[in-house]
Amino acid sequence: MSAIFGYSVGGKLYNYMRMEFDSDGAYTDRNQMRLKKDWSxxxxxxxxxxxxxxxxxxxxNSNSTSSRYLESAxxxxxxxxxxxxxxxxxxxxxxxxVYASGENLFVISGFSGIDPEVPPLNEGKGLGxxxxxxxxxxxxxxGLNITL
Known part of the structure; x- marks a missing residue:
């Protein structure tokens, strides 16, 4: 058995998706964000x-760039x-x-977005x-490995 883990400790991510979906009424087609239990x-x-x-x-402009969209990375x-x-x-x-292998089986994170591991300079928005x-x-x- 072998296991490989990846991690990041500290830092912040700017959740651009949350900013777009939680438009506070500015875009009536984008008020998709549900509030978490501790949000109000x-x-x-x-x-x-x-x-x-x-x-x-x-x-x-309550939906523009704001520190409320900074989350733990x-x-x-x-x-x-x-x-x-x-x-x-x-x-x-x-x-x-005989063997079985799985990749990206789980992520433990407080990040509310899709994935806390974002590619560098994704969509030209910048790091983080x-x-x-x-x-x-x-x-x-x-799999099955057979040696004759």
Whole structure:
């Protein structure tokens, strides 16, 4: 059995997708962001909230670049797990090994976006900006090695 992990500790990511989807009413076709349990919207004076009040056709720029879209870049990813077994055989075959392998099996992260591991300079937005990129592919491989 072998396992390979990747991690990052510290740093911040700018969640560009969250900025786009949580438009606070500026773009009526983009209010797709659901608030997490500990997030809230401002409703009345004195409220302490993570998000402003949504306003249809909002022109206050509350959806523009903001530190509220900075999130932790820390994560732990299982890059690869391989489990194999050598079957003892004496006739005709000197070695027989069966194995199963998986890549990108899980990620532990507080990041609310798709993947906390973003490519450098993705979509021209710069370093540390998580945009509309596909997450890393999860792969499974099953195999059989035969040595005659």
């Amino acid at each position: 919207r401002w409703e009345k004076e004195g409220d302490i909230a993570t998000h402003p009040q949504p306003v249809y056709g909002n022109k206050t 820390s994560y732990l990813r299982m890059r690869n797990l391989t489990i194999g077994y050598n079957i003892p055989i004496k006739k005709y075959i000197s070695k027989l090994r 900006v998580a945009t509309f990129v596909y997450p890393q592919t999860r792969k499974f491989v099953f």
